Amino acid sequence: MIAIESSIAGLISHLAGAIPLLGITDLGINGPSLIAYLINFVLLLGILTLFAYKPLLRVLDQRSERIRESLEAADRAREEAAGSQQVIEDQLNEARREGQRLLEQAREAAARFQEEQMDQARRDAETFVERARSDIQRERDAAVQEVRANFGDLAITAAERVIRRSLDRQAHEELISQVLEEGEQASAGPRA
Amino acid sequence: MPAGAGAKKLLLLAGVGLAVLMLVGFIFGAIGSAMFGTDQFLEKPEIHLSPQPVYPASTRNESLHLDDHTVELYSEAREQGKEKEEAAEEAGIHFEPLSASKFAVTNTLISAWFATIVIILFFVLGSRKRSIVPGRLQAVIEFLYEGVLGFCSSVLGPEMARRAFPVIATIFFFVLFNAWLALLPIYQFVGFVFDGEIKAHFLKSAGTDLNMPLALALISFVFVEYYGLRAHGLGYFKKFFAFGKLLRGKPSGLIDVFVGFLEGVSELVRVVSFTFRLFGNMTAGEILVIMITFLVPFVATQFVFGLELLVGLIQAVIFASLTVVFLSVAIRHEEH
Structure with a gap:
């Protein structure tokens, strides 16, 4: 029995020797080393996580937060600026409208004033013409009165002369035209 | 200039x-x-x-x-x-790897501690001031954070990204710093000398130690499954043990069982692929640097360093982003 076992062991060792590539220790597999590497890695992981990854990732987060905030602030400021721009625009428009209105008012007032002045002038002119007309009437009436008065005298004078002269036809006509001429001269005289 | x-x-x-x-x-x-x-x-x-x-x-x-x-x-x-x-x-002086159960401080473990300390100094000092208007170092760190957080958000949505961020970022930075710091010349010329030869280096890129990628893969795995469970409750396991249809007497349920089995296998295989992807890339990089330095000691190495900077970044991105993607698959609610 022992002989068989030892021969099997011998065979195995013989085979192992014949296939040296199978010797895993030749590649350096070593339990304690493996455990050492595992511990080493876990320690490294822990230290880095605590002292390097977490703090710096937090910084990265803070920074992206900060960037986001400042972008938002910039957006807000831009919106505000746009808003105030709108307000200014509105005010300008309002002012423009107000100016337009004032101008319109002034123009209206001027037109009204002109109209009034025109009316006034027309009225003045009419008054003046009226007065002139009545003056003329009066003058004419006075002249007619005077002519009428003078004509009576003239007729009497003419009649005197008619009577004094012989009443021939020719003399008669001469007399009449003479009287008329004198009468015309008399009536024209005060007018001239 | x-x-x-x-x-x-x-x-x-x-x-x-x-x-x-x-x-x-x-x-x-x-x-x-x-x-x-x-x-x-x-x-x-x-x-x-x-x-x-x-x-x-x-x-x-x-x-x-x-x-x-x-x-x-x-x-x-x-x-x-x-x-x-x-x-x-x-x-009979030759190197024999440590047996699988024996504990010792290995040169890769020291370099992982070194990277850990550098990372902690970098990030804790960089985020010490925490000013709204960042200084130079803080700006660099914030740039890195926002890169990782942005990627997480695009895959997981903002809320879950916030929760997953510490683990994802730590995986990313740990892989990245380990890969890049391993390009420092100090890794090559400081060690324990026997007869004028370095028999054991004091520092060795942690990615070239299978245990380091394995530890990260396990953490990624546990992290993903934890959030999967949190999102779905115990129903999460239905994905792997899909007996529902079969128990109702439908023979087509066999397909579901098989698919569930495949899901489970793929979940476990992820750990292996995570591990060996990182291990393979880091080891290949280290060997490449050593071999080129041996073949052409000066200048030619610079090109390899450039390549390795890129590889380190890519591996860090892959490890972190695959975790994110697996997480998004785990927490996704399937529409029925």
Whole structure:
């Protein structure tokens, strides 16, 4: 029995020797080393996580937060600026409208004033013409009165002369035209 | 930098200098020594897939088979005029990986601690001031955070991204810093010397230690399954054990059972693929840097460094983003 076992062991060792590539220790597999590497890695992981990854990732987060905030602030400021721009625009428009209105008012007032002045002038002119007309009437009436008065005298004078002269036809006509001429001269005289 | 013709001259001079240096490197590198018989500038590097224990010293010596007996045999062999390599072989001095259950501080573990400290200093110092208007360092860190957080958000949505961020970011930065810091020359020239040769480096890129990608993969796995469970409750397991239809007597339920089985397997295979993707890339990078340095000691390495910077970034992105994607699949509510 022992002989068989030892021969099997011998065979195995013989085979192992014949296939040296199978010797895993030749590649350096070593339990304690493996455990050492595992511990080493876990320690490294822990230290880095605590002292390097977490703090710096937090910084990265803070920074992206900060960037986001400042972008938002910039957006807000831009919106505000746009808003105030709108307000200014509105005010300008309002002012423009107000100016337009004032101008319109002034123009209206001027037109009204002109109209009034025109009316006034027309009225003045009419008054003046009226007065002139009545003056003329009066003058004419006075002249007619005077002519009428003078004509009576003239007729009497003419009649005197008619009577004094012989009443021939020719003399008669001469007399009449003479009287008329004198009468015309008399009536024209005060007018001239 | 002077302007115009002066700058051009300086650039030309630098170019010529670099070309000469590269030529010298080529001649005194491994290729040149094979072609022209020149003395090699560097000795042939020893490449180990597994990390080396460095503390305690007894474990280190044990894994290198350095004890009174072997050292004595070695010095005897050396006295007989044998080469270092031959003597070591004769004395039985060779590196043997740590057994799977034995604890020791390995050089990869030290480099992982180193990276951890650098990460903590970088991030904790950078986020110490926490001002709304960031300084330079804080701005860089915030840029990194926002990159990771932005990616998480695009896949998981803002709320879940916030919760997943610490784990995803830590995975990303841990992989990235480990890969990039491993390009520092200190990783190559500081170690424990025996007979003028570095037998065990003090630092070794943590990604080249299978345990580190495995630990990350397990964390990613647990993280994903935890949130999957939180999102679906116990119903989450229905995805893997889809017996519902079969129990109702429908034979087509067999397909569901099979699909559930596949889901479960793929979930577990992720751990393996996560592990070996990172391990493979980091190991390949390390070997590439070592080999190019050995072949052409100067200048040529710079190109590899550039490549490795890119690879480190890509691996960090892949590890983190795959975790995010798996998480998004796990928490997604299927529409029925």
